[in-house]
Amino acid sequence: MPIEDDDRPRKKISHEIGQDLSLLSVEELTERVALLKTEIARLEEAATRKRASRDAANSIFKS
Numbered sequence: 001m002p003i004e005d006d007d008r009p010r011k012k013i014s015h016e017i018g019q020d021l022s023l024l025s026v027e028e029l030t031e032r033v034a035l036l037k038t039e040i041a042r043l044e045e046a047a048t049r050k051r052a053s054r055d056a057a058n059s060i061f062k063s
Helices: 026-061
Strands: none
Touching: none
């Protein structure tokens, strides 16, 4: 009995900056764009939290 594609575990999508994109399908490229957009949002949220912590600390020590 052959294993259906849907039953196989999906390989985790990863992307290396600068990697050759010529062998990727349109679907794979779209998945990577979504992955990178999610990561950008995560990075921006982390930067916002760190900036808020820094600003709070600065306001305490400048008093």
